Amino acid sequence: MTVRHVGLRGAVTRPEARTRLLRAGERLDMPALLDGASLRLQDADVPGPAVTRGFTWERPDAETEHWYPQGVTTSADAEPGATDRDVVVTTWYAHHRPRRTGSRLTFVDLAARRYRHVLLVRAVRTPWGVRARPVPIHAGGIAWYGPYLYVAATRVGILLFRVSDLLKVGPRSGGRGVASRLGYDVVLPEYARLSAWSRDEGSRLRYSFLSVAHGAAGEAPELVAGEYGGVGHSQRLWRFALDPVTSLPVREDSGRAVPTELHTAQSARMQGATALDGRWYVTTSQGRGNPGDLLVGAPGGFRRHKGVLPTGCEDIAAWPQRRELWSVTEWPGMRWVYAVDPDAWPGPDVEQPGCKVSLVE
Template structure:
């Protein structure tokens, strides 16, 4: 029996521009900002870094989603993170080289009547899978961009001051039957073992807090659609956990970040939907999305609050050894 929610794909108008398509390589050749390795609060953290002074203190832009070059099937050591603007400037990506701790911002855009327009979504999660970047858009569903479409332009008012733009190609609208609460696409991750998209809802009080899985096509790396252009979840579970900010699956277990305000340390929950167990004092305040890097057995996350913004790794093996709060055996 199908779940009462689904995604419906729509192709977006192509972007017309005066720039040159350069792909990821073009952005990596011009990383213009430097992050700083630093001590990150939280007992689960192995190591991490913070952004430059402007980005870590900005009250206009807030970091949200995270994915890795491992999600994309690449051999290099890159992160991609998302930010949303509280100043109505849209959403952007940061490509980060972990070797040099240098990075660059890229504005996410869509075609408008007069050229590129910023894509205004919360961008609470991102999955870089093959050539595609899947972006969480909360009640609107997902947007998808192709990294080959990264374009270098002349910075100016028409490009909102950015040298690199990434247009979105597809919108996946969130749909639901009349008797079902529409799913909010608050965050995203990739389950490497089965090649599925893991999505979930941030919820408080009476809001739903569900976790879902969607199939990804192994050839195209896009969502698997039926003949009508719709994607239905393979599973839809009640997470039974408020304030979820991110969820990923490693070795068959969900790892979920939960925020507890600006001052209190965040929590990491591990287990199965409906039976998630807390690791207290695990994360810095304001943890967001989470991703898994199989080759290093590390979980990666980031935090959002101005003045205490971190990007950090957690060693899953060390968590297994040191934190006995979980009631069932580890994989």
Template sequence: MVGPGVLLEPGEERGAAIDALGALLGGPVGLTAVLADLNRRGRRSRLVPARAVHRAHTWDRPDRRTARWWPQGVSSSADADATGLVDGRRLLAVSWYAAGAGAPQGSRVTFVDLDTLAYRHVLLVVPRLVDGQVTMEPLRVHAGGLVWYGNHLHVAATGRGFLTCRTAEVMRVPDHLGAPAEHPFGVSGPQVGSFGYRYLLPVRRAYRAVAAEEPPGLRYSFLSLDRTSSPPVLVCGEYGRGEQSTRLARFPLDPDTSLPRVGDDGRVRPLSVEEGVRGMQGACVVDGRWYLSVSTGPRVPGSVLVGRPGDLVRRRWAAPPGPEDLSYWPSTDELWSVSEHPRRRWFYSLRCERLG
């Protein structure tokens, strides 16, 4: 069904600000530069408290234990390209948000080589032009969902809708401009403060959540790509507890641009809006079949619900504690996800055939 009032409005592109930031930093280097400069390494995990996990990996010790950064969204090179490869590699992309002490560092995306488990964090930034001068600030969103489709990375921003970056616009902070990690963030005289991050990915455009009528606009808590639809479809949903809404929506994408398809009125309208379940953390659609992840806290394994909205079967203890966003890999028939809690933090896959 098509729900009332669920709309998206595309914002203005930040092309001029991105160009100005590129002029300062020496131009974009793209994702290829990041993949040639992976500086951390995860490891395989064999003992994971879940019934349906097919393969599981974890981060290096600092990322596995930190309470400053929390992994949330997940996408992959199988979303980005129908071949399943980007730059000849099988890649996972994971979004994190910063928590505590005002969360000044915002959000980041991690690109993981699934064959070597080497990875690197890239900080998400919002560039601006102020009186003709470029400045920037961290992107402060929950980043609960992620879709990598073509050259675009779509980042969930809850009540704000979602934000879109271009992976080709990744920029590197040159050594002669980089400031120490404790330096104030932003452009300050001859230095660029980036919390010590070498690579930055600027936000190009926002897709704002609006509502033409009651109920209020959709909260974009998580995102996924349905490549089993033709053309592919963007799947969005709401995390909700108590009296909060828990809707699931599907939006059309233009396969030529990898962006939402805008109507004649300048808005993006959903193909359908359905009712989900309380506590959803992620959702995927595979050949019309829905998979929803639901957490039961930091110590108890999570559940995956399978079926169609209104007729879902709960697979208890299918996922590790704290399961988040979901992403489907068609060639292996696997769902990828991440778990968020420190010391119980994995990126892992689930075989769909084991979920029913």
């Protein structure tokens, strides 16, 4: 397989229906959304040698069997002026009845130590007018770049949401019914779909996780994506160039976005991948109750730091301004959001005394 055989092709999702839905509610900017956050972060002693600090959710969110956290991103690459606060965003998918309840985002104000849930929706036309419907995706990863939130949708590809479309639903809003039923007062309508494309149906990439990758100083960020896969399944990593003007993947003349690089036969059970200063960081899970591993280096030459992450580790995001990596875990009762010092965990070219590592080819 070559990179030119796979990629993304984009289309705006039901623009007329979405516009009507937005007109029926009240737009919220990021400060207003965070000022309305009433849920409080809880202090937590997050296990794992790589963890520098972390927190958990209020008990109903920390212990629910219905919602499972998956993706994580930060305001590091948000559009200038979008927010003056340090924000972490996580994704959750509905573990039961996903078509009825869909998926959601959680916006965390780190300084205020408060958070707020937002339901992901899709505007649809019905005989009763435009209505909001839940978005039933696994939401295994998320990347915030410019005005957009990229959310992984596995075999579908990537769903695109605009931060400026955050909508507080009211009595006349088409989103009120589904939001009220599920207990939300803010929704975020789908803006566009970047559909996975392949010349060979069997080689279509699965978008299990996403992040914004940062190279050396002066290099433009890129969009990293990858596949979760057990033994016997594909386990690939790839990335796209991002246009700093449009904040969208760079497209060829055909209109498709094609990866700038694609790496096959990577590690089993990858849950997230990102890059900082050109060095890759990959999380891998080892089953419920078992600590996760952190892989550092580059595809084809990772060093595995065994058991340094909490159990149930998922997506990972780089925060260059804070010199941190952020990740999230999924299991009820063992559900944390936490930071990692990237400089404390070397790649294959550096030895660290007392650190149990192994090379991954």
